[in-house]
Amino acid sequence: MTDAVLPAIADAPPVAAPTTSLTAKTRRRQALAYLQAAPMALVFLVFFVVPLGLTLIVSFWEYNEYEIIPSFTVQNYIDVFEGCLNTADACTTVRTYLSTLKFCALTWAFTLVIGFTVAYFVAFHVRSRTMQMALFLVCTIPFWTSNVIRMISWIPLLGRNGLVNDTLMGMGLIKSPIEGLLYSDFSVVLAFVHLNTVFMIVPIFNSMARIDRALIEAAYDSGATGWQTLWNVVVPLAKPGIAIGSIFVITLVMGDFVTVGVMGGQQIASVGKVIQVQMSALQLPAAAANAVVLLGAVMLMIVAMTRLIDLRKEL
Amino acid sequence: MTTPIKLSRRTLLQGAGATGLALGAGPITGFPNVIAAEPVTLRYLGTAVNQSGDIARKVKEDLGITIEYIPVVTDEVTKRVVTQPNSFDLLDTEFFSLKKLIPSGNIQGMDARRIKQADNITPVFTKGEVAGKKIGDQGTAPKKVFYLEGQNSKNFAGSATEWITLIPTTYNADTLGIRPDLIKRPITSWKELLNPEFKGKASILNIPSIGIMDAAMVIEATGDYTYPDKGNMTKAEIDRTIKLLIEAKRAGQFRAFWQDFNESVNLMASGETVIQSMWSPAVTKVRSQGVACTYQPLKEGYRAWATGFGLPKTLTGRKLDAAYDFINWFLSGWAGAYLNRQGYYSAVLETAKSHMEPYEWAYWMEGKPAEKDIKGPDGSVLEKAGATRDGGSFETRMGSVACWNAVMDENTYMVRKWNEFIAA
Numbered sequence A: 001m002t003d004a005v006l007p008a009i010a011d012a013p014p015v016a017a018p019t020t021s022l023t024a025k026t027r028r029r030q031a032l033a034y035l036q037a038a039p040m041a042l043v044f045l046v047f048f049v050v051p052l053g054l055t056l057i058v059s060f061w062e063y064n065e066y067e068i069i070p071s072f073t074v075q076n077y078i079d080v081f082e083g084c085l086n087t088a089d090a091c092t093t094v095r096t097y098l099s100t101l102k103f104c105a106l107t108w109a110f111t112l113v114i115g116f117t118v119a120y121f122v123a124f125h126v127r128s129r130t131m132q133m134a135l136f137l138v139c140t141i142p143f144w145t146s147n148v149i150r151m152i153s154w155i156p157l158l159g160r161n162g163l164v165n166d167t168l169m170g171m172g173l174i175k176s177p178i179e180g181l182l183y184s185d186f187s188v189v190l191a192f193v194h195l196n197t198v199f200m201i202v203p204i205f206n207s208m209a210r211i212d213r214a215l216i217e218a219a220y221d222s223g224a225t226g227w228q229t230l231w232n233v234v235v236p237l238a239k240p241g242i243a244i245g246s247i248f249v250i251t252l253v254m255g256d257f258v259t260v261g262v263m264g265g266q267q268i269a270s271v272g273k274v275i276q277v278q279m280s281a282l283q284l285p286a287a288a289a290n291a292v293v294l295l296g297a298v299m300l301m302i303v304a305m306t307r308l309i310d311l312r313k314e315l
Numbered sequence B: 001m002t003t004p005i006k007l008s009r010r011t012l013l014q015g016a017g018a019t020g021l022a023l024g025a026g027p028i029t030g031f032p033n034v035i036a037a038e039p040v041t042l043r044y045l046g047t048a049v050n051q052s053g054d055i056a057r058k059v060k061e062d063l064g065i066t067i068e069y070i071p072v073v074t075d076e077v078t079k080r081v082v083t084q085p086n087s088f089d090l091l092d093t094e095f096f097s098l099k100k101l102i103p104s105g106n107i108q109g110m111d112a113r114r115i116k117q118a119d120n121i122t123p124v125f126t127k128g129e130v131a132g133k134k135i136g137d138q139g140t141a142p143k144k145v146f147y148l149e150g151q152n153s154k155n156f157a158g159s160a161t162e163w164i165t166l167i168p169t170t171y172n173a174d175t176l177g178i179r180p181d182l183i184k185r186p187i188t189s190w191k192e193l194l195n196p197e198f199k200g201k202a203s204i205l206n207i208p209s210i211g212i213m214d215a216a217m218v219i220e221a222t223g224d225y226t227y228p229d230k231g232n233m234t235k236a237e238i239d240r241t242i243k244l245l246i247e248a249k250r251a252g253q254f255r256a257f258w259q260d261f262n263e264s265v266n267l268m269a270s271g272e273t274v275i276q277s278m279w280s281p282a283v284t285k286v287r288s289q290g291v292a293c294t295y296q297p298l299k300e301g302y303r304a305w306a307t308g309f310g311l312p313k314t315l316t317g318r319k320l321d322a323a324y325d326f327i328n329w330f331l332s333g334w335a336g337a338y339l340n341r342q343g344y345y346s347a348v349l350e351t352a353k354s355h356m357e358p359y360e361w362a363y364w365m366e367g368k369p370a371e372k373d374i375k376g377p378d379g380s381v382l383e384k385a386g387a388t389r390d391g392g393s394f395e396t397r398m399g400s401v402a403c404w405n406a407v408m409d410e411n412t413y414m415v416r417k418w419n420e421f422i423a424a
Helices: A023-057 A075-080 A090-126 A131-146 A145-154 A161-169 A185-209 A213-221 A224-255 A258-263 A271-280 A284-308 B009-019 B032-036 B053-063 B074-083 B097-104 B190-194 B210-223 B235-250 B261-269 B280-288 B317-331 B334-338 B349-354 B360-363 B393-400 B409-424
Strands: B041-046 B066-071 B090-094 B166-176 B176-178 B275-277 B294-296 B301-310 B382-383 B400-405
Touching: A023 A284, A075 A284, A075 B210, A090 A224, A090 A271, A090 B409, A131 A185, A145 A185, A145 A258, A185 A224, A185 A258, A213 A224, A224 A271, A271 B066, A271 B074, B009 B349, B041 B074, B041 B317, B053 B317, B053 B334, B066 B317, B074 B090, B074 B097, B090 B097, B090 B190, B097 B301, B097 B334, B097 B382, B166 B317, B166 B393, B176 B190, B176 B280, B190 B210, B190 B275, B210 B235, B210 B275, B210 B301, B210 B400, B210 B409, B235 B317, B261 B280, B261 B334, B301 B317, B317 B334, B334 B349, B334 B360, B393 B400
Parallel strands: B041 B066, B041 B090, B301 B400
Antiparallel strands: B090 B301, B166 B301, B176 B275, B176 B294
C-alpha cells in the first residue's frame, strides 16, 4: 500500500565491495549520502537561499523612480507599518494581513473538512485498491487545466446575470440577483477551496493509507464507536498528513494575489497584490521589505504548526 | 505570451526576394543603406497594442527588416528599459514613462534630421495644440518631454531641439464607457462615475497612476476642488483624492476594479458594470459582441495618452540605421492608416490620409457619418453605414483633452496610498 502512494524511500545506497573494512565502509556511505544530497542542496542554494538573501539586502536599500541605490535604511520597513501605531483606524498593512488571515482560516477550515472526508472515504470505504487509485486520480483531474481557467470559470456562474442568479430567479426563489455571489469574500473563499482542496486530500490520504487496519479492528473489538475510532485512532495517525496539507494550503493562500484579484474584483487587498503593485511601480526595495515581512509572518505560522506536531518524528 | 507575427515560408521567400526590388516598389523610396546588406532583425519592445503581425509583414516586404515583437505591459516595458537596456533594439512606450526612462540614461535622443517627417508630426506633440488651439497639458503632456537638450542629455528641453525622445506611434483620448441600454439617460459629466445611482455598478482601473487621475476628474466635476495639476498632485491632494475613493468604496460604489483590457470588456459586456473608465478599443470589442456600449464624451474633457518609438543608447551601426528606416517607414502612411482604422490616431496625419479611402477618413477623423460600412484592418465590419464616431472629429476629441497620463513627483507616496485604498 505504502509503496504505491509514497515515492519509494530511496533504496539503500549501493553496498560497498565486501573486501573494504567496516569503518571505510561507513565513511564511504556518509560521503555517498552527502553526494546524494548535493544536487538538491545546490538547487536550494542557487534558487532559494541566494534570491532570498538578495531580497533581504535590497529591502534595506533606497530607491527612486528609476534606480535602486545601495545603502542601509529602515525607511522601507517604516513605510510598511506607516500609521500602525494609530489604534483608532487599522493601518493598510494590518488591514491587509487581517484580510489575508481571514481567507487563510476560512480556506483552511473548509479544505480540511472536505479533504479529510474525501481522503477518509477513499482510504477506508473503497475496498479495491484499483478503485482507490482510480478515485484518487479523479481528484487530480481539475489540475489538468490551469488554475487561472478553473478560477475564471466561476465568473459566468456567479455573476449578476450568471447561471446561479438566473436559475434562482427563474425558480422564483429570489426577486433580484444576489450581488454578493461574485467579487466578494464569498467568491474568493469558494475559489480558494476549489483550487486548494487537493493539497489537503493527497497528504491526508497518504497518511491514512499507511494506517494499519489491525488498529481499527482492535478499536472496534474493544468496543469503540465509529466516532471514537475516528477521533482517537484515525485522526491522530493522520496528523502528519493534516499538518503537511495545512502548510500547503496556508502558504498558498498567504502568498496569493491572483485569486483574490480575479475573484475579489481587485477590490480586496492581499499582501501579494501590495507587493505586485510596488514591483510594477519599480519600487523594488519597498516590495522587498513587504516580502520579508510576509515571509516572517508565514514562517511564524509554520513554526506554530510544527509546535503542534513534530513532523519529523511522525514521518 | 508569444509574438503575434506569423511568417509563412512564402512571405519569408518573398521578403528575401524583395530585398533587391524593394527600392523601386510602392511608395517607399530612398532607404538605401540597409537593404543592400543582409537582412536586419529589430527586437521591438512594447505593449501589444501597437504590435501587429500585419505591420511586421508589411515592413518585411517593403524594407526587408524583420521585426521581432516583445509584447509586455507598460510597467514591464519601463522595468526592462531600466534593468535590461540591451534586451531590445527599438522601444515603443508611453510618454509618461519618460520621466523614469530618461534619468536612467538608457535612452538616446533621436536625431530629428534623420526623421523625414519630423516637421509634419502633429502639433499635439510638438506644441500641445490642435488646429492652432492649446489643449490641456496637465500631467506628463508629450510637449513637456518631447525634446532633449542633447543626444545623451538627461534633461528635457523647454523648446524644440533636434533631439527627440520618442517619435509618436499612437495616441488617443480616454473617457468613460457606459451602457446606454441600462442607464437610459444621457451622461455628460465625469461625476456620474461616483453617482450613488450606479452603486455597485461602477468600476475604475486598478492602475494607480491612471486610476487616480480618473478620480481627480470626478472630484473636479463635482466642483469640490480644482487641482493645479491633476497629473502632479501634492501629498495633501493625493490624500484628498484617495479619501474620496475610500468613501465611495466603503459605500459599495464599485463592482470591481479592472486591470487589463479583457477584464474591462467582460465587466461591461456581462452587465456587471454600467459605467467605468475604459479604453477605446475595449468599447469597440464590447460593441462587436452585440452589446450597446458608448465611449461617452464628457464636458470636462478627456484624459489622453500617447506612445512612441525610442532608441536604446547602445544601438549603433546597421541596427541603428535600420531603426531609423523603420521609423521613417512607420510615419510614411501605411502604418498610420492601419492604426487610424482601429480608432487610434497616428503621428503624421497627411501621410495616413493618403493611405485611407476618403469615406474612411471622413468617418474616423472628421466625425462625419459613415458613407459605407466601416471595416477594421482585418476586413470585419466595425460600424454600419450611417454611424458616427463617439466624440466626433479628431479636432473635437483631441481638442478637448484635459490632462495626460502621468508619473507624479510623489509617485511613491501615491502608490502607497493607492494600496491603502485597495485595502480599505
